[in-house]
Amino acid sequence: MALENMKDILEKLPNQFIRIHRSYIIPKDKIKVIDGNQILMKSGNALPIGETYKKLVSEWLV
Numbered sequence: 001m002a003l004e005n006m007k008d009i010l011e012k013l014p015n016q017f018i019r020i021h022r023s024y025i026i027p028k029d030k031i032k033v034i035d036g037n038q039i040l041m042k043s044g045n046a047l048p049i050g051e052t053y054k055k056l057v058s059e060w061l062v
Contacts, residue, residue: 020057021050034061 010019019025020039024047033040034057039047049057 018057018060020053021048022052024048028060 006019006022006025010017010025013025016028017025018028026039026041026047030042031039032042034049037049037054039049039057041047
């Protein structure tokens with residue numbers, strides 16, 4: 001269990017990380033494909049993109 005909230009953790013991480021969901025912060029260089037409302041990681045995991053973070057993820061793609 002973390003003693004800090006996700007926002008504070010993200011602020012301490014370098015810019016190579018992006019928050020895609022209220023439960024997920026991921027390294028940008030580990031993203032394989034963005035497919036609709038999910039991100040496929042190079043590891044094979046599929047993670048959801050939260051409604052709140054869709055705009056942020058799409059802006060990062062540009």
